[in-house]
Structures are given as structure tokens and as C-alpha cells.
Amino acid sequence: MSGLRARQKADRHRRIIEAAAELFRDAGYEGAKIETIAAQAEVSVGTIYNYYQNKGDILGAIVSMEVNEVLNAGHGVVANPPANVGDALDTLLGIYIEHSLHYLSKEMWRQAMAISTQLPDSPFGQAYTALDRALTEQIRALIARLQGLGLVRRDFDGHALGELVFNNMNMMFIEFVKRDEARIAELRAAIRRQNRILVAAIAV
Amino acid sequence: MSGLRARQKADRHRRIIEAAAELFRDAGYEGAKIETIAAQAEVSVGTIYNYYQNKGDILGAIVSMEVNEVLNAGHGVVANPPANVGDALDTLLGIYIEHSLHYLSKEMWRQAMAISTQLPDSPFGQAYTALDRALTEQIRALIARLQGLGLVRRDFDGHALGELVFNNMNMMFIEFVKRDEARIAELRAAIRRQNRILVAAIAV
DNA sequence: TTCTAAAATTGAGTCAATTCTGTTTTTATG
DNA sequence: CATAAAAACAGAATTGACTCAATTTTAGAA
Numbered sequence: 370m371s372g373l374r375a376r377q378k379a380d381r382h383r384r385i386i387e388a389a390a391e392l393f394r395d396a397g398y399e400g401a402k403i404e405t406i407a408a409q410a411e412v413s414v415g416t417i418y419n420y421y422q423n424k425g426d427i428l429g430a431i432v433s434m435e436v437n438e439v440l441n442a443g444h445g446v447v448a449n450p451p452a453n454v455g456d457a458l459d460t461l462l463g464i465y466i467e468h469s470l471h472y473l474s475k476e477m478w479r480q481a482m483a484i485s486t487q488l489p490d491s492p493f494g495q496a497y498t499a500l501d502r503a504l505t506e507q508i509r510a511l512i513a514r515l516q517g518l519g520l521v522r523r524d525f526d527g528h529a530l531g532e533l534v535f536n537n538m539n540m541m542f543i544e545f546v547k548r549d550e551a552r553i554a555e556l557r558a559a560i561r562r563q564n565r566i567l568v569a570a571i572a573v
Numbered sequence: 574m575s576g577l578r579a580r581q582k583a584d585r586h587r588r589i590i591e592a593a594a595e596l597f598r599d600a601g602y603e604g605a606k607i608e609t610i611a612a613q614a615e616v617s618v619g620t621i622y623n624y625y626q627n628k629g630d631i632l633g634a635i636v637s638m639e640v641n642e643v644l645n646a647g648h649g650v651v652a653n654p655p656a657n658v659g660d661a662l663d664t665l666l667g668i669y670i671e672h673s674l675h676y677l678s679k680e681m682w683r684q685a686m687a688i689s690t691q692l693p694d695s696p697f698g699q700a701y702t703a704l705d706r707a708l709t710e711q712i713r714a715l716i717a718r719l720q721g722l723g724l725v726r727r728d729f730d731g732h733a734l735g736e737l738v739f740n741n742m743n744m745m746f747i748e749f750v751k752r753d754e755a756r757i758a759e760l761r762a763a764i765r766r767q768n769r770i771l772v773a774a775i776a777v
Numbered sequence: 778t779t780c781t782a783a784a785a786t787t788g789a790g791t792c793a794a795t796t797c798t799g800t801t802t803t804t805a806t807g
Numbered sequence: 808c809a810t811a812a813a814a815a816c817a818g819a820a821t822t823g824a825c826t827c828a829a830t831t832t833t834a835g836a837a
Contacts, residue, residue, distance in 0.1 A: 372833090372834085374832090374833060374834075377833095402822095402823065402824085403823075403824060403825080404823080404824095414824090414825085415825095415826085415827085418824090418825065418826075423824080423825075424824070424825090
């Protein structure tokens with residue numbers, strides 16, 4: 370049950386994603402027609418819909434790869450954070466932000482975010498929510514680590530704090546991708562400035 | 574230049590919005606066909622597109638009304654805030670949240686938010702961003718007022734703080750509208766819990 | 778090898794948003 | 808009152824995502 374058929378399946382998945390990624394970049398998400406993706410991937414339109422429920426799910430697969438790489442990179446910081454609360458947060462969030470435009474253009478992010486709110490119960494909508502949660506958990510893990518190292522007061526609600534930090538960063542990131550002319554350096558500076566307030570409250 | 578034509582224009586605008594609001598509620602945003610809205614408003618499809626650039630802009634007009642009411646209600650709190658930082662924030666954000674589902678269903682909010690990220694430069698996209706900014710400004714105004722009353726330390730960055738509070742609330746609200754079963758009371762409680770961290774830092 | 782059921786593929790067809798073009802209504806002017 | 812220009816309207820045509828019934832391919836049994 371897992372010879373030729375499975376191989377072909379994996380191969381078609383790959384071809385569809387590669388074709389879509391290229392076309393999304395070149396023509397934009399809206400500009401990339403399913404028909405064109407199908408032609409470039411050498412499958413039919415129907416087959417694409419056999420693999421993905423809708424156009425958004427194709428983009429979703431690309432976004433997932435990106436965010437999973439980011440989560441992976443974040444692990445390192447949590448394991449071995451800078452010995453200063455402000456720097457530790459800045460380093461972790463910096464990884465998220467700097468990595469974000471590696472595979473995805475701002476337009477692709479806008480579409481991905483839009484779809485995840487529009488169709489929260491679609492496969493991609495759920496996956497996107499799970500990714501957000503994973504990022505939040507990683508920030509919480511960092512805070513817990515800092516508490517363990519005695520850098521953050523232990524009497525603070527780490528759960529709520531992690532959510533607060535993530536929510537703020539995420540909202541800032543949304544505004545960032547909405548404006549094509551917005552720069553990464555400014556985004557990071559603004560977030561640092563906001564986090565300074567929190568750091569003042571929670572640092573030992 | 575402003576007799577019959579202007580009157581008819583205003584009347585058609587009103588009819589389109591009324592028809593759309595009713596249909597969005599009854600059939601959902603996706604379920605409401607432009608053709609049906611046109612029929613109910615007694616105009617043609619072409620006319621609707623003469624008044625609004627796309628379906629999203631019709632929803633946008635409804636969202637704007639809602640948020641403007643909320644901003645208005647918020648004025649009162651800023652002018653005369655509870656004499657306690659936590660309560661003051663909770664009261665203002667509470668108004669935003671409690672009011673939010675008055676005219677708009679969660680599905681309509683999801684669509685509105687999605688469109689505003691998807692098409693940030695469309696009329697609605699820009700209007701939505703402006704509304705977000707207005708809410709942020711109102712929160713900042715409240716913080717400034719509390720600083721004036723000596724309830725919040727004056728050495729805190731009120732600008733960044735207002736943004737932080739808004740961003741967090743907004744993100745929580747987005748998650749709230751994404752889950753149909755989420756309850757307003759829980760949303761408010763979660764936000765209070767997060768703001769408690771900030772209040773601890775900034776209250777005199 | 779041959780056969781059959783299950784799985785997968787195909788592409789023409791459907792549906793709804795948006796665009797386009799010709800027609801009608803309104804306004805302003807002589 | 809005409810009337811020409813401008814503005815607004817109507818609805819048929821276009822477009823592109825998604826569906827579905829018919830066909831093809833694969834896996835495994837005989």
C-alpha cells in the first residue's frame with residue numbers, strides 16, 4: 370500500500386508547492402491562478418483540490434514551513450538566553466521577525482493572515498492558530514527560563530505575560546506587513562520600546 | 574449640482590447599506606450575494622459597484638458605524654475615569670468589547686478583519702487602520718488623563734504603553750471572534766489578567 | 778498474468794464577484 | 808424650453824475558484 374502510489378503522492382505534493390511558491394512570489398497570491406499552478410506542477414486542477422481543500426491551504430503549507438523553521442531557531446535562544454531580560458526578549462523576537470520574510474513576501478503574509486481569520490476552521494486556519502500558540506508557548510518558555518535563572522521575578526503571572534508579549538509583537542507584525550514601506554529595523558525598535566515597560570516591571 | 578442627484582445618491586447609499594446589513598446578518602457575508610443585495614436595495618449590480626469598490630467596502634461602511642459609536646462611548650470614560658488604574662482600563666476596554674457585537678456578528682468581524690489585512694490600501698483597509706489608530710489614541714488619552722490625575726507614574730512612556738494595551742486587546746479580540754463558542758466574559762477576564770501585570774508596573 | 782475494487786486523476790461545468798459598454802437621467806447653459 | 812455634456816445606471820459578459828461525474832491508474836488476490 371505504500372510503494373509507487375505513496376511516492377507519486379509525495380512527488381505531486383512537492384511539485385504543487387514548488388509551482389505555487391514560485392508563482393505566488395512572481396505574480397502575487399491573487400495573481401497566481403490555480404490553472405497556472407496546475408499547469409506548472411503538471412497536474413490537473415482537480416488534482417490540486419484533491420491535495421488541498423482550497424487555494425489558501427496551498428499558501429498555508431508554505432507558511433507552516435517558514436514558521437516551523439523560526440520555532441526551531443528560537444529553541445536555541447530559550448535554551449541559552451542572554452543574561453538580561455530585555456536582551457533575551459529582543460533576541461527571541463528578533464529571530465522571529467528577521468526570519469519572517471525569508472520565504473514569504475509581505476503580500477503572502479497578508480493573505481495568510483487574512484485567510485486564517487476568515488476561515489478559522491479550515492485546515493490552514495487551524496494550523497495557523499496552532500503556530501501562533503506554539504510561538505506564544507516558546508515566549509512563555511523563555512520567561513520561565515529567565516525566572517529559573519533568577520532574572521525575572523517569580524511572583525509574576527508568566528502565562529499572561531507570555532501572551533501579552535506575543536500579542537503585542539504579532540499585532541505590530543501585522544501592521545508591518547500591511548505597509549510595504551515599513552522596515553524591519555523600525556519594527557524591532559518599536560517592539561523593544563514597548564517591551565521596556567514590561568521589563569521595568571518584571572526584572573529582578 | 575446638489576439637488577435631486579445628491580438626494581438620490583444618499584438614498585441609494587442608505588438602501589444598499591440597509592439591504593446588505595440585513596442580508597449579512599441573515600445569510601452571512603459569504604452567503605449574501607451582490608445580486609440579492611442589489612435586488613433588495615432596488616438598484617442594479619452595476620450601481621452597487623459604482624458606490625462601493627467591492628463587496629468588502631460595503632461591510633466596511635457598516636463596521637465604521639459600529640466603531641464610531643464605540644469611540645463615542647469611550648469619550649465619556651476618558652473624560653471621567655474610575656479612580657483606579659485597573660478599573661479605568663477595564664471600563665474603557667469593556668465598552669469596546671461589550672459594544673462590539675451590537676451590529677456585527679462574529680462572522681462579519683472575521684470578514685472585516687480579513688479584508689483589512691488583505692487589502693490594506695482599499696478604501697476600507699485604510700478606514701479600518703484609521704479606526705484602530707483612533708482606538709489606540711483613545712487608550713493613550715486615558716493613560717495621559719490618569720497620569721494627569723496622579724494615578725499613573727509620569728515617567729512611563731505613555732505612547733508605547735497605549736499601543737501595548739491596544740495591541741494586546743485587539744489580538745485577544747481577534748482570537749475571540751475566530752472561535753464562535755468564545756464568551757465575552759472570558760475575554761474580558763483574560764485581558765484584565767494581562768493588564769494586571771502592566772498596572773503593577775505603572776500605578777503610582 | 779489477469780482481474781477487480783479502491784484510489785486518484787481529469788477537465789468541463791457551475792457559481793458568484795467584478796468589469797465593461799451602451800443607455801438613461803440629471804444638470805447647466807443658451 | 809431645448810440640448811449637449813456629465814454623471815449614473817443597467818445588466819450582459821468575463822473571470823477565476825471550486826465541484827463532480829466519468830475515466831484512468833494502482834494494489835493485491837487468484
